[in-house]
Amino acid sequence: MNNCVLMVEVISEPELRQTTDNFEVANMMVEFPGLRAEDPSARIRAVGWGNLASEISEKYHAGDRLIIEGRLGMNVIEMKEGYKEKRAELIISRIFPLGSSSNSYSATPAAPSKVVKFQSSPSPTPEPTAPAGKTSSISETPAPGNYTKEELDDIPF
Numbered sequence: 544m545n546n547c548v549l550m551v552e553v554i555s556e557p558e559l560r561q562t563t564d565n566f567e568v569a570n571m572m573v574e575f576p577g578l579r580a581e582d583p584s585a586r587i588r589a590v591g592w593g594n595l596a597s598e599i600s601e602k603y604h605a606g607d608r609l610i611i612e613g614r615l616g617m618n619v620i621e622m623k624e625g626y627k628e629k630r631a632e633l634i635i636s637r638i639f640p641l642g643s644s645s646n647s648y649s650a651t652p653a654a655p656s657k658v659v660k661f662q663s664s665p666s667p668t669p670e671p672t673a674p675a676g677k678t679s680s681i682s683e684t685p686a687p688g689n690y691t692k693e694e695l696d697d698i699p700f
Contacts, residue, residue: 547633548612550641551575554586559600569596571603573611573633588632589613595635608641 551573559569569591574584589611591599603609613635620628 545614546612547615548610549573549575549587549633550610551587551589551608553603553605553607553609556605557600557603559596566592567594567596568592569599571599573609588630589635590632591635591638595638599635599638603638603640610639610641611635612637 552575553571554574555572557569557571559567561567571589572586573589574586576582576584611633613633616632616634618630618632620630622628
């Protein structure tokens with residue numbers, strides 16, 4: 544199955560167009576970092592169709608950070624100089640904003656956040672009991688996040 548998920552930064556403003564059949568299509572160039580720190584960033588054209596194209600052109604701008612999911616395709620483009628060039632593009636199926644940047648667009652104004660703290664009284668937890676004549680095999684495990692380095696090193700990945 545051809546499916547890619549990329550964390551990207553929009554580097555060119557989305558361009559909204561219509562095909563001759565009145566389908567909307569939005570194109571934008573995005574950039575994502577290499578696998579290692581010394582690897583250069585890669586750029587790819589991302590394309591959205593239909594309602595997604597309208598959403599892309601309205602909500603996203605250069606500088607926005609996104610997670611995009613879609614299908615990777617290769618296009619062969621004939622250049623004026625007489626040679627053919629292959630270019631990759633990602634046909635977007637889903638798009639998610641990652642965070643805010645100075646250029647990002649927000650459909651709703653930011654409301655002041657209000658922190659509400661809930662306090663609950665500790666409720667007694669009943670001790671597990673085994674049926675008469677049986678022994679319990681419940682072992683104590685540490686709470687999530689309370690593992691030692693040695694315990695984490697033993698986890699197979």
